[in-house]
Amino acid sequence: MTSRDYLGEFEHIVVLALLRLGDRAYGVTVRQEIEMRTGREVSIGAIYATLDRLEAKGYVKSRMGDPTPERGGRSKRFFQVSAKGVGAVNRTHRALQSMTAGLDLVRSYS
Amino acid sequence: MKSREVRPPHVAAWLVDLFAPADHAESLLGDLSEEFSDLALKSGPSFARRWYWRQSVKTVTHLVGTAFRVSPWTTIGPVVAGYVLLGFGFSLPERAIVMVLHLRHQHVNPYYTSSQIEAYLFWLNNGILVGRLLMSLSIGSIVAVAAKGREIIATMALSLLLVAPFLVLRLAGHWPNQPFLPSTLIFAIGNSLMIVVGGDIVRKNRSAALHRPSSA
Numbered sequence A: 001m002t003s004r005d006y007l008g009e010f011e012h013i014v015v016l017a018l019l020r021l022g023d024r025a026y027g028v029t030v031r032q033e034i035e036m037r038t039g040r041e042v043s044i045g046a047i048y049a050t051l052d053r054l055e056a057k058g059y060v061k062s063r064m065g066d067p068t069p070e071r072g073g074r075s076k077r078f079f080q081v082s083a084k085g086v087g088a089v090n091r092t093h094r095a096l097q098s099m100t101a102g103l104d105l106v107r108s109y110s
Numbered sequence B: 001m002k003s004r005e006v007r008p009p010h011v012a013a014w015l016v017d018l019f020a021p022a023d024h025a026e027s028l029l030g031d032l033s034e035e036f037s038d039l040a041l042k043s044g045p046s047f048a049r050r051w052y053w054r055q056s057v058k059t060v061t062h063l064v065g066t067a068f069r070v071s072p073w074t075t076i077g078p079v080v081a082g083y084v085l086l087g088f089g090f091s092l093p094e095r096a097i098v099m100v101l102h103l104r105h106q107h108v109n110p111y112y113t114s115s116q117i118e119a120y121l122f123w124l125n126n127g128i129l130v131g132r133l134l135m136s137l138s139i140g141s142i143v144a145v146a147a148k149g150r151e152i153i154a155t156m157a158l159s160l161l162l163v164a165p166f167l168v169l170r171l172a173g174h175w176p177n178q179p180f181l182p183s184t185l186i187f188a189i190g191n192s193l194m195i196v197v198g199g200d201i202v203r204k205n206r207s208a209a210l211h212r213p214s215s216a
Helices: A009-024 A027-038 A044-057 A083-100 A105-109 B010-019 B022-043 B045-070 B072-089 B092-104 B114-146 B151-171 B183-215
Strands: A060-068 A074-081
Touching: A009 A027, A009 A044, A009 A074, A009 A083, A027 A044, A027 A074, A027 B022, A044 A060, A044 A083, A044 B022, A044 B045, A060 B022, A074 A083, A074 B022, B010 B022, B010 B045, B010 B151, B022 B045, B022 B183, B045 B072, B045 B151, B072 B114, B072 B151, B092 B114, B114 B151, B114 B183, B151 B183
Parallel strands: none
Antiparallel strands: A060 A074
16 A cells, blocks of 8 residues: 555545535535535635546546536536545545544643 | 626636636636626625635636646646757747848849848848747747646746846846836747747647537
């Protein structure tokens, strides 16, 4: 197992947002989901750059939707986590759990 | 009904379109447009415009940063190659034009009339200027082809590399008796712009090629 099998912090957040959103996952919903759950304002450019990287690694797949008038006639790009992506999330999650196990983070470090 | 007439700021949308990779530009601009419309309805057009500008600036900054951070060689490599090409290619138009003019005027040499001298100087000056602009356009296109998906970022970096030494010299006090923008600097800016235009032509062609199969 190499370090590439793990997800970076923001990659992890984006993949989790895709999993939560299911077949409704595209730029706007992903950005809003992250903003709502983490309270962190992210740019659409950051989301796309991360999704592009995840797609290149084979963790995410994308497909184009139909153009809609409220988007100025532009299409949506829907994203979906691949089986390889789910594996990477699980590995990253287990690694984080293993690293935090036994640490009383709130009491010791606040 | 009124909010439907509100449109995102053109300059901000143009900037995002310019810097976004061809395969993401459509969906990225569509997403910004969709959120802009929602915000214009909920919070008013001026709030939505401010949001759009903030998102655009952050997006462009992120795309430029990512291009150099994630795949530095596909961005820096073409820029360095383009700079070398500029070094070799810049004297070519001058040499070609001088050669053509000398061939053309050989039969009257050495008895030039004043009108012939004027014509000679006109073609010499303007021919070299146009030749160099076309050379910059071609090199910009070559750099853009090599910098797949990062056409504008690579050509802008090259044009900055070309114009920066002149700007530094100007700010350091060179050409003291000339206007703020001496002809050397105007010339460098013109060539820099043509490099970016070359990059934009390649980007538009690439984007058109990407959309052709999906519409079929």
